[in-house]
Amino acid sequence: xxxxxxxxxxxxxxxxxxxxxxxxxxxxxxxxxxxxxxxxxxxxxxxxxxxxxxxxxxxxxxxxxxxxxxxxxxxxxxxxxxxxxxxxxxxxxxxxxxxxxxxxxxxxxxxxxxxxxxxxxxxxxxxxxxxxxxxxxxxxxxxxxxxxxxxxxxxxxxxxxxxxxxxxxxxxxxxxxxxxxxxxxxxxxxxxxxxxxxxxxxxxxxxxxxxxxxxxxxxxxxxxxxxxxxxxxxxxxxxxxxxxxxxxxxxxxxxxxxx
Amino acid sequence: xxxxxxxxxxxxxxxxxxxxxxxxxxxxxxxxxxxxxxxxxxxxxxxxxxxxxxxxxxxxxxxxxxxxxxxxxxxxxxxxxxxxxxxxxxxxxxxxxxxxxxxxxxxxxxxxxxxxxxxxxxxxxxxxxxxxxxxxxxxxxxxxxxxxxxxxxxxxxxxxxxxxxxxxxxxxxxxxxxxxxxxxxxxxxxxxxxxxxxxxxxxxxxxxxxxxxx
Numbered sequence: 001x002x003x004x005x006x007x008x009x010x011x012x013x014x015x016x017x018x019x020x021x022x023x024x025x026x027x028x029x030x031x032x033x034x035x036x037x038x039x040x041x042x043x044x045x046x047x048x049x050x051x052x053x054x055x056x057x058x059x060x061x062x063x064x065x066x067x068x069x070x071x072x073x074x075x076x077x078x079x080x081x082x083x084x085x086x087x088x089x090x091x092x093x094x095x096x097x098x099x100x101x102x103x104x105x106x107x108x109x110x111x112x113x114x115x116x117x118x119x120x121x122x123x124x125x126x127x128x129x130x131x132x133x134x135x136x137x138x139x140x141x142x143x144x145x146x147x148x149x150x151x152x153x154x155x156x157x158x159x160x161x162x163x164x165x166x167x168x169x170x171x172x173x174x175x176x177x178x179x180x181x182x183x184x185x186x187x188x189x190x191x192x193x194x195x196x197x198x199x200x201x202x203x204x205x206x207x208x209x210x211x212x213x214x215x216x217x218x219x220x221x222x223x224x225x226x227x228x229x230x231x232x233x234x235x236x237x238x239x240x241x242x243x244x245x246x247x248x249x250x251x252x253x254x255x256x257x258x259x
Numbered sequence: 260x261x262x263x264x265x266x267x268x269x270x271x272x273x274x275x276x277x278x279x280x281x282x283x284x285x286x287x288x289x290x291x292x293x294x295x296x297x298x299x300x301x302x303x304x305x306x307x308x309x310x311x312x313x314x315x316x317x318x319x320x321x322x323x324x325x326x327x328x329x330x331x332x333x334x335x336x337x338x339x340x341x342x343x344x345x346x347x348x349x350x351x352x353x354x355x356x357x358x359x360x361x362x363x364x365x366x367x368x369x370x371x372x373x374x375x376x377x378x379x380x381x382x383x384x385x386x387x388x389x390x391x392x393x394x395x396x397x398x399x400x401x402x403x404x405x406x407x408x409x410x411x412x413x414x415x416x417x418x419x420x421x422x423x424x425x426x427x428x429x430x431x432x433x434x435x436x437x438x439x440x441x442x443x444x445x446x447x448x449x450x451x452x453x454x455x456x457x458x459x460x461x462x463x464x465x466x467x468x469x470x471x472x473x
Binding site for chain 1: 273275276279280283308309310372379380381382383385386387388389410411412414416417418435436455457458459460461463464
């Protein structure tokens with residue numbers, strides 16, 4: 001049995017943790033560090049940081065936030081948004097990230113996937129895909145928080161990205177993101193069965209049943225959660241327990257201190 | 260007394276994460292690629308992520324292979340992490356066969372891409388898996404895992420795994436797709452973790468603290 005990873009996704013705008021709907025209309029939640037520390041103490045398996053306005057400015061601004069987090073948080077951190085070059089990836093990794101998530105730059109220059117994988121290892125290179133459904137069983141890859149379409153078929157693009165060296169796929173359903181309507185199970189299943197690397201399902205988790213469904217039916221290897229955690233509709237310990245009760249493998253975690 | 264540790268800086272790997280975790284554990288950390296300073300250390304960590312062949316080549320270019328091989332002779336504790344652990348073995352099958360440091364007899368082989376039941380499984384193996392004593396060891400007393408309880412989970416991210424020739428060198432294992440994966444290996448003062456203790460929360464920090472006491 002494999003253990004599913006429970007990941008907190010932190011969308012960041014400037015100095016703030018924010019949450020949107022369909023990756024837009026951001027509402028401020030609070031300080032990224034306070035929330036990240038809170039999730040770490042609750043036993044989150046991983047953190048994903050996304051700079052939501054990076055593509056607007058053409059660069060990732062999360063260096064300081066990651067440096068601060070890395071002092072006290074000892075679980076893997078993935079950082080995405082505005083990573084345009086191997087040099088950008090190097091800077092983010094140096095500030096304390098373990099992996100980089102690349103979307104826009106990989107679409108405009110797929111070679112960057114191979115370059116990052118060669119330089120830092122495939123395990124560092126997460127292919128981030130923003131998917132919008134265009135027909136039954138078909139999705140198109142988007143960039144810039146689901147605003148710019150690319151003409152790329154999501155399943156094809158995921159397959160190609162993995163063959164170029166991506167070690168993991170972060171698959172966000174723009175249609176479901178922030179809606180609490182559940183994950184796009186067909187999307188996750190279509191990608192997960194086509195690629196040999198782990199797939200992180202992102203976008204739409206409204207309740208723990210959604211997680212169970214995307215793992216059992218969708219074949220997700222990890223689940224990114226935002227709304228459900230940020231609005232305190234469920235805590236990580238409860239999610240872990242309910243998942244385990246449904247026969248899903250999760251990390252056994254003993255709380256040391258949740259202050 | 261503040262424990263001191265040398266982390267080998269050979270340009271690959273996530274050595275800053277390792278450094279931060281060690282400092283959090285109260286250690287004084289020296290990052291260096293100077294063979295003399297490595298041989299003068301109280302204890303040494305060899306970090307690493309990425310490709311085996313490239314890492315071995317960099318160690319050779321920096322003239323570090325001889326120094327690292329000298330550590331066990333001087334009884335200086337050495338801990339390899341992830342790729343750093345794999346480098347401790349004789350050779351790796353990653354991209355053809357490449358020679359390693361040869362401090363623990365055995366080789367590095369791919370993580371099986373099928374479960375024991377024949378179902379395809381995802382590679383890399385990424386995630387938190389429980390540590391269990393291997394059949395050959397009778398508990399973790401006086402090992403790196405002395406303070407760890409069986410079934411506590413740590414974070415793995417790897418596509419290759421160590422296969423030591425001698426089973427007693429397997430201190431702990433985890434399961435992936437019903438296959439046993441060597442999680443901690445050790446031979447006298449040479450030891451390695453396949454997982455990332457610096458990214459394994461409080462359990463990982465306990466393991467690093469233990470190493471700082473050796």
